[in-house]
Structure formats: structure tokens, C-alpha cells
Amino acid sequence: MSQDYNYDDQGQFFPYFVTTITALITVPVTYSWLKPSKGLENTAPRIQSDFKPEHADLIEGQRRKQKRKERKVKRMLISIGGWLVIAWMVYLMVVTARTTPKLWDPYSVLEVSMSATEQEIKRRYRMLSLTMHPDKVQPDPEKNLTLEAINDRWVEVTKAFKALTDEEVRNNYLKYGHPDGKQSFSIGIALPKFIVSEGNGKYVLLLYGTLLGVLLPYLVGKWWYGTQRYTREKVLVASAGNLFREYKDDVSVAGLIGMFSSGEEYKLLLKGSKGTAGVDKLEQRILEEPGLSNVGASLSAKDRQKFQEMDDLVRKKALGLLWAYLGRVELDDAALNDEKFEVAPIASALNESFTAIALAYMNTRAILSAYRASQHLIQALAHGAPPLMQLPYFTPAVVKAAEGLERHHLTIQDFMNIPADRRKKLVTAPGLLKDSEYETAMSVVSQLPTLKVDKAFFKVVGERFVTPGSLVNFVVKGRIIPPGTMNVPQVNEKDLEDVDPAEGDLDALHGRKKGEGTDSENPVQPPLAHAPYFARDYSPRWHLFHADSKSGKLAVPPFTFRQFAKPIFDENGKPTFNVQTMRTQFVAPAQPGRYTFVMHLVCDSYIGMDMKMDVVLVVEDPSKAEVMKDEEDISEPEEVWQVR
Template sequence: MSTDYNYDEQGQFFPYFVATMLLLALGPVTYSTFAPSKQTGLQNNPRIESTFKPADYDHIEQHKRKKRKESRRIKRMVFLAVGWSLMAYMIYLIVTASALAPKIWDPYVILGISMSATEKAIKSHYRRLSIKFHPDKVKLEGNDTMEAANERWVQITKAYKALTDEEIRKNYQEYGHPDGKQSYSIGIALPQWTIADGSKYYVLAFYGVMFGIVLPYYVGKWWYGTKRYTKDGVLMETAGRLFKAFEEDCDEKKAVEILSAGGLEKFKKDEKKMEGQEHIVESAIKGKVPSGVMKALGKMDGWKRKTYGLLWAYMTRTKFQDAKLDAEKLDVAQEAVSWNNSLLSIALAFSITKPILSAMRINQNIVQAIPPGGSPLLQLPYFTEELCERIEEFGAKDHWTIQRFMGLPEEKRRQLCIGKDGLTEQQYEEAMSVAQKIPILHVEKTFFKVQGEKSVTPNAICQLVLKVRVVPAGVKPPPVDPKDLEDEDPAEDDVDALIGRTPAKSKTQTGSSEKSPIPTNEVEKSGLLAESGSSLPTLTHAPFFPAAALPKWHVFLADRRAGRMIIAPMTILQFPEKTDNFQVQTFKLQFGAPPNAGEVHFQMHLVCDSYLGTDYKSSIVLKVDEQRMFEGRPREEDEISEPDEDSLAGLLASSQGKEVKRSAHHHHHHDDSDEEDESDTDGEEEEGSATDTDTDSDED
């Protein structure tokens, strides 16, 4: 047997090598590009329509276009398009080469018979082929030649003997060919010039650079890049600085100062170029921010001072003369939301109520571009600070919420808004339209319960059941059906409900045919009708924020006296029912009941992260009853038949002192003793064994 080494001068094996190298590079890049992102695309979500445009509308739109362009990853997409096109061409070459490659020698295929054919059938078939293909009898047709006919007959003869002759069959079975061992060649998937004396060093250098430097560099960059960020999408270094700056007694203004620690990566590199920019920012916001903010600015320097100033400039809606500063202001505002998510995670780890609420509420200020302590009415289009002061009667203790303002009579609202230095009729109508489309959760009922039980017992799996409705400001909802405020336990065969899994189709998606209990014009006026045909939540109305955002509501329980969070928050992202008919939405916060009996006083917080003045707070009491053995006679529907005395269950029950059903012969001999031993179980249940745990909340 001889062995030959052949180089791939005709490119027969080279496509395999190129395809393998391409797959190593394209696989990770494709996955990282098209892997599901943590941030859901919001292009198809419905919006609250408004023609209002902020003063720096052009800068905001330019910033959005810039971010959309960055998110497309043009360079990476071009690389993938070229790479996969080349991969498709390599696959085409591989398929073509496979079709032209020599086939494995198979006598059954040559003779055209089945592998299950007997020796008699093989001989009979061979005789028929000899009549047709023997060189002395074959008839040449077309381009067929005598040499081709002789070669065909030789192959037929070899195939016949490989299946009938003992010696030839042995060669075929052992070596795969009737002639015995065959010489073979090893194909190298490279052309010969690659190892020639003049080029082999260049080829080796190329492979050394590709596999020793380039590939490890990009793999390491991708790997360590994924490890540099927290689950909130914040750099580990930034999260560490936020943690160091965190304070337990943190209010909204202090939260802005903590968030300014996130600007290091953005401004540290250009620290020399931004000399003097801090003073421009400081002079622009002077007079618009509290004096404490200016004092805090004076104590800072460098990148932190600039970040802090830009955050306040954004929230006070300050427009710079420098377009670059306006762009940086919007960048900082958008990134501040991610920084704040990290700050909220830190606050939740400490379980202190004040910083948790501060982190949730400062997100409202960032999204709506309103400084801490600003009026919630500034969320409405065309509303200015001067107009808000006039509406709130300047000097009042508290700012007005949108709900309070929309609760005024229509004539009073028009009188306060329309006129000199106020709004036009068209601006007023648009502002009222937006106000009536902002989703506000109205809590109808809250109570604790244990699934399948009448009362809450120690260490039980307890649920806080929250019954709410989406009631926009200025819209009077219909009365609530008492049945909607009840919470029935799911059926035993409803696996989704028992394990808390969301069913495949919600009622919104199944197309409920229920009619709205309020007039159609009121539904259209509320602006919620557009949501009924779509399962996607409506985007936050935030014309000053340079990105699309979804409103989220956080629900958690806290101890008011200790000032600590007791039960971790539940986040509401989407409503399970339709909102166009003010249907009651049900949410459940599950936790473990206290180990001891008694009353536990909680303070429930419902906080929206996108709209100011929509928070809800109430006191709620959890009654935990002592776990007692059931003493009354069971009801007919609860009765369980006693096991037979002679059965295995009866023996186990008898050993534990429980009653069992006597056998027939035993019952016949001991009727009298059974009557004497029968105990009277017709007792009354103890008071409090069926404690009502529906604890309606009292709003503070």
C-alpha cells in the first residue's frame, strides 16, 4: 500500500478550511448581535398623542436619531453580511466538490440489485447484464466508445465476482475492494505555494497572528465586556462608586448628587477640554435651583461637578447656547436612568424605606424633566412654572397633582389656564387631553389571604391581594362590582393559576365581548380605547426625555415605625385585563407569614417610576391566627370516609389513635360497646377560627 500527499491545487478541500474559520468568527458575533436584549423594543407600543414640542425639540430628536444609529451597529452588520455571504459560497463549493468526488466502490450499486438478493438472483441478473453489456454483444449508441464499454464490463465482472467468488469476496469484505489493498492519498487543504520556501514564513506568521493574537483578543474582549456590566447595564466601576456614595438618609436631592458619580467614564477622558464648562453650566442653572444645590456644586470639581450640573440643567429644562452641552445634557439624562436602577438595587439591599422611595421618585423627575420638589402639573404640555404657581395659588404648602387639578370644575380650570400669560384654547384642550390619558392606578381594595384557607396562620405562604383600576384624572369611573373585589381560589386542575404562571392567552387577547359600563364618549375622552385592541402597554408621555420609556409601578410593604422595607417590591409592567372599561386588575405579592400569631402593621407603597403625583400609600394590618386543630363536626362536603379496620390504611390510623371503620364480623359482636364508646363531636368552633382577613386599607 502506498501513500501520496496531494496539495489542494484545484481548491477541492480549501472550502472546508475557510468555512471552519468563518464559523469560529461568525458564531459569537451573530449571537451577541441578535441575542434577545434585556430592553424590549418599543417601536410598536401605542403613544399618548400630542403636538407639543419642547424648546430644544430639535436637539432631542437629533439625540434619538443618534442613539438609533448606534443601536443598528452598522459595522457589525456589514461584517456579518459579508461573512455569511462568503460562508454561503464556501458551502456551495463544498456541495459541488462532493458531487464531483469519486463514489465508494459498491458492487450492489454497479450491478443494480438489492443487498438482500440471493446468490441465485445475482447470477440470473448477471446473465441478463452479459447479454446487454458484453463487449461482443453491446451496441454503441451516441458518444459511447468501445473503451467505455470494455471498462463498464470489467466493473460489472468485478462486482459479480465480489459477490460470488470466495477469494474476491474476502478481499472486498476486508479491504473494501475486490483487488485487495489500494493506495490512497491524503489531501492537504492548502495549495502547495503556501509551504514554498519563499512564502512559508509569511503563512506561518499569518496563522500565528490570527490564532495567537486576533482571535484571543476579540474573544477576551467579548467575554470581559459582558462581565464589566451589572444586570442593570451599569459598569461595575460605576456601581461601585454609587455604592460608596450611598447614604441611608437619602432624599431626592441627595439622590441626584449620588447619581453624579456615574459621569466618570463619560467626562474623565476630556477633563482638560472641559475646563470652564462647569462655570457655563453653573451660571446657566443659577437662580433655577435651590441654594443647597449651588453649595454642593461649589464643593465638587471636574467631571462630577459637570455631571451634577448637567443633571440639574436637564431637570430645570435649561437650554444652553452651546449645542455640545445640550447633547451632553441629554446623554447624561438618559444614562442617569440606568445609574438610578443601580442605586435602587443598592437601596433594596439595605431595605431602608427612605432611599428606596427616593430612588423610585427621582426616576419620575428624570423621565419628566422636573426638579425634585417641582410641580406635577409641569408634566402637562404647555404648562410653565408661572402657570403652575398661578393655579396653585403661590405660597401654598403642597403642589397640586394632576388628579386634584382635573377634579376642579371645567369652568374653574379654564379660568385658571386660559387668558393673558396663559394658554390658548387649543393648547388648553391638548393639555386636558393628555391629562386624561395618563394611567393612574386607583386602589379599590387590599387584603391578605392564604390560598385555600380562611385565615392566615404562622409561617403560611401569604399573599397580598391588590385590586386596582386604571382611572385617568378627570374621569369618573362607574361603581365597582363587588364580585370583582373578591378573590376566589383557582380550581384544582388550573395548573397555571396554582403555580402563579401567566396563561398563554389573557382576557385581553381573547377578545372579551363585554360592553363598557360607561358611555362611549367618556371612554373616548379617557384615551384608553386605543389600548383595548393591543396587548402592548402605552409609552410614557415624556416629551423632554430623549428615549422611549414604559411606566412601571412598584408595590412593597414597609414597617412605618422602623422605616424599613419588610417585603421586597413587586413590579407591575402590564395589566392583565382590559382598561377601556375600567375593569378591575388583580395583582398578588407573595411572602411568608410571620412565625408568631398577632397583628402586624404594614405600610403599603404603590409608586410609579414615570409620573409624579400618582403614588399611593396606605396602612394595612395582617392578622395572624394561632394554628389550631379543627374541633367541630365536618360538613358533609368535607367528610372523608374512615378507612376499613382490616386495610393497611386502617391499621396505620388505628396505631395513631384515629377512628376506623369496623369490619362486619367485629361490628356484629360489639354493637353495644361501640355505642358506649362513640364520642360526641357536635361541638361549636372556637371563636376566631375563621377570622376574616379582608383588611381594607385606609388611605393616609
């Protein structure tokens, strides 16, 4: 048995080979490129406002830069190139003549049907011998009929006859497809012959060596290194390690900002000469007298000294840019101002990584600092800055006029509780706000999704009491009521009830309903955070958790939700006052008793809208609970909570 290698001389099969290989790459890449993004930032509504902050062009430039990354330009080019190659190959398939090798068939040679009997086959053979036997046929040059052709044709007839009548020959045909037994096989290579002939072989070897020995290992290594280089929070592993080493249980928001400057991402952003350019100017502007700098008042003497003594100039610049961003400091330099807006989203991502680290320690203060750092980064306000500066056009001078002689900064809710006429009079005056600017600010306030809790309680599904080790639901009923909203209707008591799910609804029983903790199959998104200085679109998150005030540790880890079960605003942008349901689950303590927790409900996008209340979990002894169940008829779970 021999082997025969042949090439696609006429280019019949080469297009099919190339199309298959190209499609294996192009189809998934095209799907990845074209599939719609499911990110909430791309589908959530926006707070309507015509406010343009200072350097709006730089901020918008950063947004466009990020969107270009999200557009997946590389995948787009690969996809387009792949489809062009496929189109070319399809064209070659259409215009290239194709020949198909004909299989040897004894029935076809004898011109009899496959159902013919042996007698019919013999009769046919005798008939052909009268007209095709070499002794009966004479060569005819005019018909191109040579003696060799006559003999070859008769050999084929004889083989076909024996294949259908001789037992051994027939067995060879049935087993190997040929009357002479196993034949040599031919391996077809789907490459045009010219590629490996005429001195082109060395180039083909070079191409294969480059593809398989260099390019493929490089791509696989780059992919693998890329997956191992980043954490689940999409920050560099080295950055997460730096945050872990600098972690402290009592870290403040200001301390967190200093920790974020250790991120390795800033070395990539500020590489080369950018790492030291403008450091002196930053230091001068940041450390100005507190009365002259928006951020100076928020820095402690320790923070100022630490900043001055930093030896790592790249980290010092990153920290200076962060403080300049939080203080809304004008740097009088286009490059520095642009970098100022670029560092904040990086710090926000690092904050996600720190939050994951803090959750491992279950420390309440560190968790709260992380959530509040997120608020300040998104709103571009330093720790201790007036919450009213979250509103459009509200400068320190306007805030000072609004707060008057107040000893503490007013929250947006406090400001909106001032009678409307007096409120407007406080901030609309020469040197303060114009009427149109005030109206813009009030329009934004009316769209802020402020969550007010109406009821919160513990319950066990299908039971009247909480017993040791049972699966407890903590249910929060609340409404979105923007600050200053007038004529808020009374809550419907029926909406505050929590009906147990059907017995067979395992998804509901185990908290697997869609909507991130809501009871809705079609959750509703709140508007994106109003953050004109933050160069990213951000979907607000609410974090609900319980803390033990005595130990300073978390009793129940945070549950995060970004969607609600019912519409928040109607078609006209007015609040619907729908009662929203949020729930989290945990296992009850192993011992009966009364457990007092502090419930925290924190929105990570707005300053001054957090809520804190005491909640009491009563865990009954199983035997006592059984007696009480027989004696009492309790329709609602016990509710003990107090707003603080």
C-alpha cells in the same frame, strides 16, 4: 501503510468548506440582527400629543443616536457580508465540475450481480479469460491499447475473482475494502493547491497565525471582558462600586443626583476636552439666585457648597449637566444643551443599579428616594418642583397662576379637581396659556394611566385564615382612572372578588401566570411615559411593597409590574374602568398576631401619583383558626386597610 496529503486542485470541495464555516457565523448573527425586539418600549402605545419642548431637535437627535445603537450596525454588516460570501460559494459549486472517485468493486469488474453464486463467478471468469487474458489480446495502437493496459486490466479481473473466491483475499476485501489488505490513506485538504504552492505558503501561515493567534484571542477576550465589565443593570461595575461606597440609608433625591455623577459612564461620555469645556458656565447658571434659576431653589446650601468645592472637573460637569437638565436650564450653548439631554438616561440606568443596592439593605427611605429620583429624571424636574410642570406648556408662571395662594404645590389630580371653567380661567390669559395649548395639556392628562386602588387584602389560597408560615397573597384590585375623569362608574363588587385558581393549576397557585403579577395570559401595556424631555422611550413601572413604619425597613420586597390584565383604554381612547388585579406573595410571620404595614404603590414615571395606605395582616393561631373555621362561614378574606 503510508499517508498521502492532497489538495483540492480543481476547487471542488473548497466552496463547501467555506460555506460551512461562514454559515456557522452568519446564521446566528443574522437571527440576532433580524429578530423582533420584545422590549415593552418598542411595542407599547404612546400618549398622543403635538407638544414640542424647547430644543426638541437635540432631544430627537439623542433618540436617533440611541436607535442607531439598537439597530446593531456591526451585526448587520457581518450578516450581509456573510451571505454574499455564501452566495459566491454556491455559485462556485454550480459552475465547478465535480469528479467523484470510484470505489473498487469486484462484482463490477467481473460484471456479475452481487447475488451470483461461486459457480457463476467461476464461469464468468473463464469467459473473460478467453477475451481478456494477455495471451489472447494483442496490442492495438489505433485503439490506444498497450501491453501495459492489457496486463493491468487482467490483474484487476484476477483480483476481483480471488476477492470473491479465495478465502484470505475475500477476508481482506470484507475487512479493508481491498483484496490486498490495508491500503495507504489519503487526506484531502479543502484548499486550492495554489494557496500552499508557488511560494504562497508563508502567507497562509501568516494568515492562520493572525486569525488563531491574534484575532480569535482578541475577540474572545473582548467578549469576556465586556460581560464582566457590566452589571445585570447594564452599568459599569466600577460605577456600581462607586454607588455602593457612597450609599446612605437616609439619602434624599437630591443626594442621589449627586451620587449619580460618580458614574464612570460620564468619563466615557465627557472624555478629552469635553470633560472641562463649559464647567464655569454651568456653575454660574446652576448657582444663580433661586429666583433666577429653575433649579437653584431646590439646592440646599450644603449641595451648593459641595458642587462649588468639587475638584474632579468631569464629575463636576456631569453633576452640573444633571442639575441643568432637572431644572430645564437654558445653557446658551448647543454642545452643553446636547450633553444636558444625554446625561439623563445614563443617570436613569445608574438609578437602577442603586435600587438593587438599596434593596439589599431593605431600607424604606432609600428605596423611595430611588423610585422618586426616577420620576424626576423622566419628567426633567428637580426635587421640589411643581408637579404641574409635567404637563405640556406649563411653565413656572402658569403653575403660579394655577396654584394661586396655595401653600403647597398642586398635584395634577388636585388641579383637575378644580371645576373645569375655573381651572381654564386660571391658566388661560395673556402671558399664560393659549386655548389650544390648554387643550393639548388636558388631552395629555386624559391619557395618563393613574392607578386608583379600590380594594386590597391578604389571603391564603384555599384557606379562610392566614396561619404562621403560610404562603400569603396580597391582592390589590384597582382601576386606571386618569385625573379629572368625569362620570366614573361605581365598581362592580363581583370584580373585587378574588376567585381561587383550580386545584391543579400550579402556575397560578405559585404566582407564575403571565403578565407580571396579573391574572392574564395576554397582558395589556399602558402607554409609554409622557416624557418629552427624556431622550428615551420609557415604559412606566408600578412598584408595590410593604414597609414597617417602626423600623423603617421593608417587610415585603417590592413587586414590579408594567402590564395589566384588561384593556385600559378603548378604541376611542376613553378609559374602560376595568378592574385590574395585581398580586404579590410572601411567607406569613412565624408568630400569630396583628401586623400593621404601610403599603406603598409607586409609579416611577410620574410625580405626585404615589399611593400609601395602612394594611393589617392578621395571623391566626392554627388551633384557633380550626375552631373558628368550624363556627363561622366566611366567604371573603379579612380586609383591613386605610388610605393615608
